[in-house]
Amino acid sequence: MSVLYRKYRPQRFSEFIGQEKIVKTLTNAIASEMISHAYLFSGPRGSGKTSLARIFARAINCQKRKKGEFEPCNTCSSCLEMIKDRSMDLTEIDAASHRGIDDIKELKEGIRFAPARSRYKVFILDEAHQLSKDADNALLKTLEEPPPHVIFILATTEIHKMLPTIVSRCQRFDFRKLTSKEIIKKLTFICQKEKIRIENQALKLIALHAEGSLRDAEGLLGQVFSLYGDKEIHLADIKDILGLVEMEAAAALCDFLLQRNPAGAINFINELFQKGTDLEEFSKVLINYLRQALVLKIMGKSNNPFVLELTKEELDKLESQSKKFTQEQLKKILNLFLEAQNKMRYSSIPQLPLELAIVESCGVV
Template identity: 40%
Template sequence: MAYEPLHHKYRPQCFADLVGQEAIARTLSQALAQQRIAPAYLFTGPRGTGKTSSARILAKSLNCQQSTVPTASPCGECEACRAIARGNALDVIEIDAASNTGVDNIRELIERAQFAPVQCRFKVYVIDECHMLSTAAFNALLKTLEEPPDRVVFVLATTDPQRVLPTIISRCQRFDFRRIPLQAMTDHLQVIAQKESIEIEPTAIALVAQLAQGGLRDAESLLDQLGLLPPPVTPEAVWDLLGAVPERQLLQLLEAIAANDPEALLTLIRQLLDRGREPLTVLQNLTAFSRDLLIARTAPQRRDLTTVTEATWQELCTFAEDWTPEQILQLQQHLRQSELQIKNTTQPRLWLEVALLGLLPSAQAPVTTAPPAIAAPVTRPVSIPAAVVPAETPSSPAAVAPVAIPVAPAVTTTPPEVPAIAAAAPEPLNLEELWQRVLINIASRGTQMLLQQQGRLLRCQAGQAVVSVPPNWLSIVQGKRNLLAEAFQTVLGQAIAVELESSSGTDPNPVSLPPPPVVIEMPRSPASPAVTPRSAPPSEPIAAAPRQPAIATIAPPPVAVAPPVPPPAPSPPIPQSKPVAIATSPSKSPEVVPAPQLETPPAALRPLADWELDPGLKAARSLAQFFNGEVVSDRESESDTSEAVVEPDVDF
């Protein structure tokens, strides 16, 4: 007689023989007792948990000839029970869905299901690994699965229920098979070992049950292999048979790491590799053992969550007291990152040693070096006028107070015994120089340019700085006071309150003023958008020179715009000059504005540029100079318009 493996020999023959599936056995037994047979069942769960065995038990319960009706306790002696157990019954058809995935196979199954049973009461179709069926095959089975012919039962088994169509699952009674509990599996293996006369130690049986990870078929197959070894079978024999690292040696690896002993660690690694252990297996086993170490440290009463023997668990709980959870988690993180390197390298032995040496405390400790000596910042004495010195300093115009302004931003404290630095060679620092330093330290480039052109520092004393700004720019600068205050604090080394005052039309920087605010309308094409330059309150009118056909003419010198005269004072007489009209749109009449008086006669004759001849381009060029930009396009060469595109370089 041919040899029969243990997982075939000890296959359960009734629902009472199912190991670890008491809930499912009780439910199906009640359904058979009450004659409530469903047309389709779906058995799901991990491998080796009894799905196919339960399908065969259900088929025998439906067709046992010792009973006139379906029974939960088939005899196992009648012809139908023996044929179903052997797998050659005519009315119990087991189909491997991996080799019958197409719709044609399902169509043939449906056609055969229309025939009545030959020997049994029910025709049972067991479709194993049903998730391998194609979508078309599932859809073809839907109608038959929902309303099968009389005395036809479908049993679908799968280890991956996520791949089964929801429409199939909704037409079946679903039973989820769980992994076999450790104690139930251990008791079952002990019964088999006694019946088969296998001399194996109880710790080895417990180790087999733990390594099976809930699969009874895997445990029975491993026990079948261990029965071939010389008795008695020890846990070391189990580790050697599986090619895994024994728990004792994993604990020794962790002890060498905790003792910061690289020599002992390398010796243990070399012994494991010389005994045929793969480097990747060593790393993975050590990672799993570190998980058990974490459980022993945080929950020493939960041995059921681990896969170690009782003796190893006691030693592990004692050893875990010297570890913190943070250290164990860092160890697991390091092992996880090293796994990919060992998988992809051509020298796995070397990288295993490097990875485990990196777990030593000396490798994890941060490198500490003496901080470099920081030299004290150099301070130089400068003289600030009385307007910049706080209120307690002399307020006489001739009084100058020496104040030390640090060059470096670091703050140093002078010991009491060191005298203050005398202003031996004071450097003059007036309001203008202080203002320029403040402007350099403004973070925003646009704000810096705006204040450089439109702002003026009036006074700085008693922790307060007063800045003069023209009225039309006052609202814009008001929103930048925080940047200005930070710049003052950077220069003077103390908090300064910034106050803004209107300059009442005075020009703080006459040379850098933008051109007079004149609204210029340039003709444009219908497709181009309307561009209106920013306008300001009218102050001094200026005449725009009209386009002249002459090639050479008198070049006007730079015009110095005088500050506006108060309204009560009479304006100086303006000499008679030819009125000039500003270029306007065709819908508006030209406005005649008298040209300003030239202070000096022209110095030389030169040809005028195109932008000087065209008032629109001239206004655009002045607008670009004010915003520190440039005219990037003059579309006069492309069309008949005088439209110019100005690209500013200022972001307010």
């Protein structure tokens, strides 16, 4: 199950999610046989660069593809060899692990020979920004005079580290992070196929946590399923895995502050500490929680970027607490806990700076 992202790698353009403009440009180019010699796919990890490069490589060499079509058939011998990673005409090089000039020399050797059986020889250069200088120069020379049967697809997560002279010789496509909605769509599809029973809220949290990377989302779903797959998966299970229990703890601490109950708050902190909670981590969450309370007070719910990240229960709680504090109080308390966070690293008693902030906070509420 940990290999969900490999099992569900899109195999045709129609299965690909998002990046609509890129897909449109590429499929038009295939259908009209207007193929460039070098493409550059730049963008964040897990946004589909490798997947799209592979579909493209298959499509342009597919033996069953008819004029005007763009999808690879995935059944002819060319497509199958590429799918099985046995094709002589598709070479994938990960520049992160093959940085040397020798690898590029090998590449150049390979380029000189015509394709074994297909129309094009395709080279996918992953993490292209990591090529060494020598390799870069060798690549540049090849890009200056590309043999007609050779196609390069360079992929990179860090375009600013690439030689501008190389970038300018490629047709460039900027991939974007996928939206939560797009991620949820794909996760829902996988859950149906794999018969994974999972709450909507849980899927939503996975998607949010993946921050635009479908690979990360699929990886996390796989991890959750291997741990909790024998039952319906709930929001709390995801939180457990992500170590997100502290948000409730932050809310609980705020309750003590609102009740002006420093003794209760200090007890609570010490209980957390005894249970093995990392107090620095907790203070980060607490500060973030107070910040959300302040932003909610200032901006309200509409247009508030935080609101999307919270479950209904969390939002209700946050809202009711945010109403009970004044803006001035929230500002002061935030500052006190920010200060405490800075001091924690140097304190021989880890909970002491938090305890001081608690006592002072109860004084301003």
